Amino acid sequence: MTEKHSFGNEPITCHAFNRDRTQVAISSSSNQVHIYALKGGAWEKVYELNEHASRVTSIDWAAQSNRIVTCAADRNAYVWQRDSAGDWKPTLVILRINRAATCVAWSPDENKFAVGSGARLISVCYFEEQNDWWVSKHIKKPIRSTVTCLAWHPNNVLLAAGSSDFKCRVFSTYIKDIDKKPDATPWGTKMPFAELMLELNTSNDCGGGWVHGVSFSPSGNKLAWVAHDSSISVADPANNPIPVTLNTDFLPFRCVQFVNENSIAVAGFDYCPMLFSCNRGINFVRKLDQSEKKEAGKLRYVVFAVAPRVVVTID
Amino acid sequence: MSKSTLSTQFRKVDVDEYNEDNYTEDVDQTQEDAGPNESEVNSYLMQAKNLDALQVVLKNPPVHSKNQQTKDRALELVIRVLLSFKSSDIEPAVKSLDKDTIDTLMKYIYRGFENPSEKSSAVLLQWHDKASEIGGLGSIIRVLTDRKRV
Numbered sequence: 001m002t003e004k005h006s007f008g009n010e011p012i013t014c015h016a017f018n019r020d021r022t023q024v025a026i027s028s029s030s031n032q033v034h035i036y037a038l039k040g041g042a043w044e045k046v047y048e049l050n051e052h053a054s055r056v057t058s059i060d061w062a063a064q065s066n067r068i069v070t071c072a073a074d075r076n077a078y079v080w081q082r083d084s085a086g087d088w089k090p091t092l093v094i095l096r097i098n099r100a101a102t103c104v105a106w107s108p109d110e111n112k113f114a115v116g117s118g119a120r121l122i123s124v125c126y127f128e129e130q131n132d133w134w135v136s137k138h139i140k141k142p143i144r145s146t147v148t149c150l151a152w153h154p155n156n157v158l159l160a161a162g163s164s165d166f167k168c169r170v171f172s173t174y175i176k177d178i179d180k181k182p183d184a185t186p187w188g189t190k191m192p193f194a195e196l197m198l199e200l201n202t203s204n205d206c207g208g209g210w211v212h213g214v215s216f217s218p219s220g221n222k223l224a225w226v227a228h229d230s231s232i233s234v235a236d237p238a239n240n241p242i243p244v245t246l247n248t249d250f251l252p253f254r255c256v257q258f259v260n261e262n263s264i265a266v267a268g269f270d271y272c273p274m275l276f277s278c279n280r281g282i283n284f285v286r287k288l289d290q291s292e293k294k295e296a297g298k299l300r301y302v303v304f305a306v307a308p309r310v311v312v313t314i315d
Numbered sequence: 316m317s318k319s320t321l322s323t324q325f326r327k328v329d330v331d332e333y334n335e336d337n338y339t340e341d342v343d344q345t346q347e348d349a350g351p352n353e354s355e356v357n358s359y360l361m362q363a364k365n366l367d368a369l370q371v372v373l374k375n376p377p378v379h380s381k382n383q384q385t386k387d388r389a390l391e392l393v394i395r396v397l398l399s400f401k402s403s404d405i406e407p408a409v410k411s412l413d414k415d416t417i418d419t420l421m422k423y424i425y426r427g428f429e430n431p432s433e434k435s436s437a438v439l440l441q442w443h444d445k446a447s448e449i450g451g452l453g454s455i456i457r458v459l460t461d462r463k464r465v
Contacts (some may be wrong), residue, residue: 009424142336145338165338166462208460208461208462209456209461210462228460229453229454229456229457229460229461230452230453242383244337247415247418247453247454247457248451249416249450249451249453249454250451250453250457251451251452251453252456308431
């Protein structure tokens with residue numbers, strides 16, 4: 001059951017839903033973020049977030065605390081909070097990067113967020129009560145090229161980052177005053193800040209392509225990523241030290257999401273979201289869009305609601 | 316006018332070399348591929364066992380080798396094998412290969428396209444047609460993105 005909604009004529013660069021999926025923040029190749037609310041089955045624009053000086057590259061909406069974080073090519077990020085009048089008020093976050101920000105994600109507990117950038121580093125930001133502002137800490141080594149995608153592990157400490165240096169890495173973002181000491185995971189036991197827990201190649205050896213999307217499974221024990229060589233890879237360090245890769249027949253995928261512990265949904269240049277199972281090797285299950293009509297535009301994101309109903313954004 | 320303003324020598328300086336954060340490819344020092352076994356392939360061809368020749372010639376592609384000659388020799392060998400097939404035999408031959416071998420075959424086909432000879436392009440196109448039916452667009456994408464080149 002797919003619904004199609006149109007949001008203007010420009011490609012949608014990025015989007016984020018609120019907790020109950022009644023509102024969505026969208027940016028369409030511009031400096032502005034528009035917030036739409038679902039009113040009677042149709043989406044109506046209710047607010048405009050206008051603060052960035054150049055193209056907004058990524059948005060994330062914190063479900064519990066109802067805050068929005070946006071990052072843009074102007075090397076800044078803003079955290080937006082709703083005040084008593086219902087207006088969204090921005091707070092600038094100094095990321096200290098000298099290239100554009102590419103992707104942003106709130107941590108599961110929403111006390112931190114990570115920003116990937118073209119400056120080959122990840123900025124992990126947390127709120128410091130004393131000075132009443134957001135502080136950023138950098139993860140630099142050994143990332144060698146633009147960070148293209150990020151995903152948080154449910155323990156709020158581990159962060160997976162895909163990059164255009166053909167590798168997918170898992171880092172620890174443990175911050176002493178903010179996080180509780182994390183328990184041991186299949187990704188490692190000692191987790192000081194910026195520790196590289198694991199570095200994984202896309203595909204085998206030094207083949208591969210840019211990593212476009214990365215996602216942890218709901219338990220955090222598996223990590224899936226998709227790369228530009230039309231491959232899907234899944235790492236399961238508890239059961240197998242080497243990640244499993246499937247070189248698919250389709251055009252490359254741009255985004256990946258675990259639906260449950262054993263299924264992943266991917267979407268990309270084939271205009272169609274697809275389902276793969278990752279139990280015992282990665283296997284194609286089916287295409288999720290059964291209609292024959294070709295929708296225009298490549299898919300960038302797949303978002304899952306609580307019940308496995310897929311809401312797809314097509315630009 | 317002073318002559319030095321006309322000098323364009325500065326355009327030949329590679330500024331990226333001097334950037335300390337420059338991305339350098341991972342140098343893979345481990346393997347030196349020798350490429351497919353020539354004598355084995357030749358013997359299969361003489362016995363008109365094209366299918367076996369194909370399997371052998373696609374088995375050890377010199378992807379890690381830095382020696383351009385090794386790669387060129389391998390390419391010549393592969394093209395010879397591909398040209399030795401009759402049109403009707405191409406489809407069953409492709410069907411007998413596994414996924415990774417089809418990717419390798421695609422890489423050779425595209426390299427073969429780079430240097431067209433009298434009738435090689437037509438035959439290569441037939442191979443391309445059958446290989447892409449099975450390998451899909453993904454195999455062609457991998458020709459473009461895979462850094463292990465034949």
